[in-house]
Amino acid sequence: MTEATLRVESLQTHFFTKAGIVKAVDDVSFSVARGKILGLVGESGSGKTVTGFSIMGLVDPPGRIVGGRILFNGQDIVGLSEDRIREIRGNRIAMIFQDPMMTLNPVLKVETQMVEAIRAHADIDRLTARNRARDALGQVGIPSPEERLDAYPHQFSGGMRQRVAIAIALLNKPDLIVADEPTTALDVTIQGQILYEIQKLARETKTALIWITHDLSVVASLADEICVMYAGRIVERGSVDEVLDRPAHPYTAGLIGSVPSRNAKGTPLVQIPGVMPSLLNLPSGCAFRQRCARADDACAAAAPEPVGARRQVRCIHPLTEVA
Amino acid sequence: MTVFIIRRLMQSAFVLLIMSLLVFFGVYAIGDPVEIFIAADADQIERERAMQALGLDQPIWAQYGFFLLNAMRGDLGRSFVFNIPSIELILQRLPATLELAACAVTLSVLVGIPLGMYAGYRPQSRIAKAIMATSIAGFSLPTFWVGLMLILVFAVQLGWLPSTGRGQLGEFLGIHSSLFTLDGLAHLLLPAFNLALFNISLVIRLTRAGMRENMPMDYVKFARAKGLTQRRVVFVHVLKNIMIPVVTVIGLEIGQVIAFAVVTETIFAWPGMGKLIIDSINRLDRPVIVAYLLITVVMFIVINLVVDILYSILDPRVRLADAGH
Ligand SMILES: Nc1ncnc2c1ncn2[C@@H]1O[C@H](COP(=O)(O)OP(=O)(O)OP(=O)(O)O)[C@@H](O)[C@H]1O
Ligand code: SF4
Numbered sequence: 001m002t003e004a005t006l007r008v009e010s011l012q013t014h015f016f017t018k019a020g021i022v023k024a025v026d027d028v029s030f031s032v033a034r035g036k037i038l039g040l041v042g043e044s045g046s047g048k049t050v051t052g053f054s055i056m057g058l059v060d061p062p063g064r065i066v067g068g069r070i071l072f073n074g075q076d077i078v079g080l081s082e083d084r085i086r087e088i089r090g091n092r093i094a095m096i097f098q099d100p101m102m103t104l105n106p107v108l109k110v111e112t113q114m115v116e117a118i119r120a121h122a123d124i125d126r127l128t129a130r131n132r133a134r135d136a137l138g139q140v141g142i143p144s145p146e147e148r149l150d151a152y153p154h155q156f157s158g159g160m161r162q163r164v165a166i167a168i169a170l171l172n173k174p175d176l177i178v179a180d181e182p183t184t185a186l187d188v189t190i191q192g193q194i195l196y197e198i199q200k201l202a203r204e205t206k207t208a209l210i211w212i213t214h215d216l217s218v219v220a221s222l223a224d225e226i227c228v229m230y231a232g233r234i235v236e237r238g239s240v241d242e243v244l245d246r247p248a249h250p251y252t253a254g255l256i257g258s259v260p261s262r263n264a265k266g267t268p269l270v271q272i273p274g275v276m277p278s279l280l281n282l283p284s285g286c287a288f289r290q291r292c293a294r295a296d297d298a299c300a301a302a303a304p305e306p307v308g309a310r311r312q313v314r315c316i317h318p319l320t321e322v323a
Numbered sequence: 324m325t326v327f328i329i330r331r332l333m334q335s336a337f338v339l340l341i342m343s344l345l346v347f348f349g350v351y352a353i354g355d356p357v358e359i360f361i362a363a364d365a366d367q368i369e370r371e372r373a374m375q376a377l378g379l380d381q382p383i384w385a386q387y388g389f390f391l392l393n394a395m396r397g398d399l400g401r402s403f404v405f406n407i408p409s410i411e412l413i414l415q416r417l418p419a420t421l422e423l424a425a426c427a428v429t430l431s432v433l434v435g436i437p438l439g440m441y442a443g444y445r446p447q448s449r450i451a452k453a454i455m456a457t458s459i460a461g462f463s464l465p466t467f468w469v470g471l472m473l474i475l476v477f478a479v480q481l482g483w484l485p486s487t488g489r490g491q492l493g494e495f496l497g498i499h500s501s502l503f504t505l506d507g508l509a510h511l512l513l514p515a516f517n518l519a520l521f522n523i524s525l526v527i528r529l530t531r532a533g534m535r536e537n538m539p540m541d542y543v544k545f546a547r548a549k550g551l552t553q554r555r556v557v558f559v560h561v562l563k564n565i566m567i568p569v570v571t572v573i574g575l576e577i578g579q580v581i582a583f584a585v586v587t588e589t590i591f592a593w594p595g596m597g598k599l600i601i602d603s604i605n606r607l608d609r610p611v612i613v614a615y616l617l618i619t620v621v622m623f624i625v626i627n628l629v630v631d632i633l634y635s636i637l638d639p640r641v642r643l644a645d646a647g648h
C-alpha cells in the first residue's frame with residue numbers, strides 16, 4: 001500500500017480552561033490517501049473543527065495538542081516550529097472554513113487575499129500571481145473572474161464567497177484539503193453544485209480531501225471512507241458502504257435512522273434521544289451510554305477500546321462484528 | 324460621492340445659519356460690552372457716541388441682519404478691543420493652534436496605536452497591564468493639572484524643556500511654524516503632549532478593544548491558514564479593520580482637541596486661538612467671540628466631511644451616496 005497523504009495517530013487536543021480540561025479530540029486516528037475523500041461526521045461539538053485545526057497547526061491557547069502524531073506525507077508535523085508549519089499551511093494543506101460570510105477579510109479586495117496566499121509560498125511577481133488567482137476563480141465557476149478580482153467580499157453572495165474560499169484553498173495545488181462543513185451555511189441547490197464541483201476537482205487533481213459535516217447524507221454521496229465522531233472520539237470508521245449498510249456502532253445506526261432519504265416511505269424518523277454529554281466531565285465508561293439502548297454495566301465500567309483494523313468500532317456490544 | 328459632498332455642503336450652510344443665530348443672540352445675552360469700555364464716570368452723551376460707533380444702539384434684530392449681510396461678504400465685524408477685523412485677528416492666531424492640535428493628534432496616533440495593538444495582542448502580559456493602567460490615568464487626570472506637573476518636572480526641576488511660548492519659528496514653503504526649528508520643537512513638545520494625553524489614552528483603548536475583538540475572528544484564522552506570516556496577519560488584515568473606528572474617533576477628536584487647546588494654551592502661554600478667546604470673553608469683545616465660534620463650527624464641519632470620506636475609503640462596505648440619511 002502506498003503511503004497515505006495524511007495519517008493521524010492517537011491525536012489528542014485538549015483545552016485547558018478555567019472550568020477544567022476539555023478533551024475536544026481524544027485518541028483520534030484515521031488516514032486519507034491521495035485522491036481519496038474522507039467524511040468526518042458528527043453532531044455539533046463533537047470535535048470535528050478542532051481536529052481540522054489540529055492538522056493545520058492552528059489550535060490556539062488554551063488549546064494544545066497533548067498527544068499523538070500527525071504524519072503528513074510521512075513527516076510528523078506536530079510540534080514543528082511556526083515557520084516550518086507555515087510553509088505547509090495554505091501550501092501543502094489547505095482548509096475551507098464553516099462560515100463563508102466570516103472567512104474573508106471584509107476590507108481587503110479578493111485579489112489581495114488571493115495574491116498574498118500565492119506569494120506567501122512562492123517568489124512570484126504580482127501580475128503572474130494575479131493571473132493565477134483569476135484562473136482559480138474561473139475554475140470554481142465564478143463568472144467574469146477578471147472583474148471579480150477587484151471586488152470586495154461583501155459584493156459576493158454567500159455561495160460565491162465560499163467559492164472564493166475554495167479557490168483560495170486550491171491556489172497552491174495542495175496535497176490535502178480540509179473542508180469544514182463548507183456548504184452548511186448555503187442553500188440546498190448551491191450546496192449540491194459546490195459538492196459536485198469540489199469532488200470533481202479533488203478527483204482530477206488527486207488531492208486528498210477531508211470533508212467535515214454533521215450531515216450523513218452529504219458524505220454518503222461524496223466520500224470513500226467515513227469516520228463517525230462522538231464526544232471527541234471516532235466511534236466508527238470504515239468505507240461508506242460498510243458503515244452505511246452495516247453500521248456497527250449504535251450511534252451510527254441512530255444517525256442513519258434520522259436521515260430522511262435513507263428511510264423507506266412511511267417509517268417515522270427516529271431521533272437519537274438525549275444530548276451529547278459535556279466534554280468537560282465525561283461520564284466514566286462509554287460516552288454514549290446514557291443515550292444507548294444497548295448499554296449495560298459493562299459499558300459503564302470502562303471506555304470501550306477500538307476494535308478492528310481498517311474498519312473499526314468503539315463499542316462493547318456492536319450491532320455487527322467488524323473484526 | 325459628488326452628490327454626497329454637495330448635499331453635505333448644503334446641510335452645512337444651514338447648520339452655519341442656525342449656529343450664527345444662536346451664537347449671536349447668546350453672546351448678546353452675556354453682557355453689555357459698553358460697560359467695560361467706558362470709564363465709569365462717562366456721561367450719557369459719550370456713552371451714546373460709543374454705542375453708535377460700535378453699532379450697539381440698533382435693536383438686536385437689526386444688528387443681526389447687519390452682521391449677516393456683512394458675513395456673506397466675509398466680514399465678521401471688527402474687534403472692539405483691537406479695532407481690526409475679528410476674522411483677521413483669529414486667522415493670525417489660528418496657525419499656532421492648528422500646529423498644536425496637529426502635533427497632539429499625530430502624537431496620539433503614533434503612541435496610541437502601537438501601544439493599543441500590543442495591549443490587545445498580549446492582553447495578559449505585564450506590559451499590557453501597565454499600558455492600560457497608564458491609560459486610565461491619562462483619561463482621568465485633568466488637563467490643567469497634568470500641564471502644571473509637566474512644567475514643574477521638565478521645565479522647572481529638570482530644566483530640559485521650555486514651558487512658555489512657541490519659541491523660534493522657521494519658514495518652509497511660506498508657512499511659519501515651530502515645527503521647522505529645533506527651538507520651536509522643544510517648545511512644542513510639552514504642550515502637545517499635554518493636549519494629546521487624553522487622546523493617546525482613548526486611542527490605546529480603542530485599538531486594544533479592536534485588536535481583542537478582531538483577533539479571534541474567522542478571517543484572522545483563515546488568513547493564518549493561508550500560511551501568511553503573523554506580521555502580515557496583524558499589520559495588514561487586523562490593523563486595516565481596526566483603523567476604521569480609530570480613524571473615525573480620531574477625526575472627531577480633532578475638533579475636541581482644538582476646543583481643549585484653550586486650557587493648554589493658557590497654561591503654556593501658547594499664542595493660539597484658545598488664549599485669544601479667553602481674553603475676548605473677559606473683555607466681552609463680541610465680534611471676536613462670534614467669529615471664533617463660527618470658525619470653530621466651520622472647522623467641525625470640514626473635519627466631519629473629511630472623516631466621512633476617509634471612512635468610506637477605509638471601509639469598502641460604506642458608500643457615501645447612501646450615508647447622509
Ligand atoms: N477555544 C476553546 N476553548 C474551550 N473549548 C473549546 C474551544 N474551542 C473548542 N472547544 C470545545 O471543543 C469541542 C469541539 O468543538 P468543535 O468546534 O471541534 O466542534 P464541531 O464538531 O466542529 O462542532 P460544529 O458542528 O458545531 O462545528 C466543543 O465542545 C468546544 O466546547
Ligand atoms: S459501548 Fe455500550 S453504551 Fe457504548 S455504544 Fe456500545 S453498547 Fe452503547
Ligand SMILES: [Mg+2]
Nearest residue numbers: 048049098180
Ligand atoms: Mg465545527
